[in-house]
Amino acid sequence: MKQKINVWEGVYNCWEEAPGDDDVFEGKVWVDKVTSRAQKALTAHRSNETVSLAALNKDYILSVAGAMLLSSIDGNLCVLDFGGGMGASYLPLISSVPDFEKVEFHIVEGKIICERGREILEDFPHLHFHEQFPKLANPVHIIHAGSSIQYVSDWKELLAEFAKYQPRLLVLEDLMAGDIPSFITTQAYYGKKIRSQFLNINELIEAVRALNYRLIYKSRYTGEILGEVGPLPMENFPPQYKLNYGSHLMFEWMGP
Template sequence: MNIWEGVYASFKEVPASGPGFNGERWTSASFSKLPQLETPSYNSSLLAVVAALAGNGSKPVKILDFGGGAGLTYAAMLRSMPKPPKLDCHIVENPGVCAQGEKAFSGDKRLRFHRELPKLKGADIIHAQSSLQYIQDWRGLLSKLTGYKAKYLILTDLPAGDFPTYASAQVYYESRIPHWFFNLNEVVELLRNRSYGLTLKTRFLGTYLGAYGGYPQENFPIENRIGKAYNLLFTRL
């Protein structure tokens, strides 16, 4: 069975038939989706969207990206914008990744890499993707990040759910890496106490063990499984 058939130059040429969107089948199918409606899921960060909206002035948009890798999210953000705003981007990473990024973006004056949190005079956007879960003192890190008093704070791919925060070992080839699974409300309340309110909450889809979807945790008790991680956008109150 085909979903589309034919190539036509105009609507009038298409051999339309049936009730289409006015039929009972479409109406019933649309209505039946409401009870099962889930939080929207994405496989990309909200950073590009927020940066595009924040960049409507003459001053550069200052972004602090904690755990931003060698610049992958930065490059994706640039490709998303037909006319990127003025940018002042700072990526915090481990020394090896910083060295790779500095080599890859050696001619880009909009981006700088840091081995530790830099001393900046504020920021417009704080972004942390797939990184908070690897920080032992994650509460302390969030307190430091909120100290930049950015208007927006984005947490991408945050493994969180309705269970007490717990730690686990992430298996990465020959390595076992300590990894947090957060209680979602604990993170939200901590940031609220630091003057950040939750503005947007979506789910995160990734590729794990060659499959696209949520976290594969079939070996965990049901009450400790997250299903899909979260993308969270906070706004300074």
């Protein structure tokens, strides 16, 4: 039986009271681990992939983007979230910023999700659900799409719809996009099949650039699939179609 190791032990009143080995940061184990981490990051950084594994992210980035933008504008922050479920990105965002009442959040979803979302989240007056793209009185600062573009048949038309709002930032997360040919597949979902897009990432970037947006952030994203965090389970695909990780991309509007 493997012995459990306590990572932290003891409660002490001052630094000097706690026992410690002062040579750890110069020791072989520490130096070897730091060296190994640096070598892995350097190898990843020097790869020819469009989005390097050195930029691997385990979280969504909307909360950080929203907080930074909120602090730089006057008035409320307006976010439009396509396929945002029942506030999957709204709740983390308002939990991350001090002035959460300044966040106006609009979710575009299916009819049933909208109806149930309004019931469950009725205590949030600044959260709104729409079954179609809404006409909004206030300018949209951020359009967010997390793990949703791949389920749309005409993704270029969807991007064009986003661009009509002229958001300051376009945040696309958990994209099934990488250095692969674009292709369509089916996703197994509890006995059902969902049509899904896998995209060539440079084709996607160029399509957004044509809408007057420039890429300002890119990273790999590793989420949990089938109870595991790690590379996508695509062992059944030919090598040229295998995608190890999804991607996060953030674009900034270049103005009129």
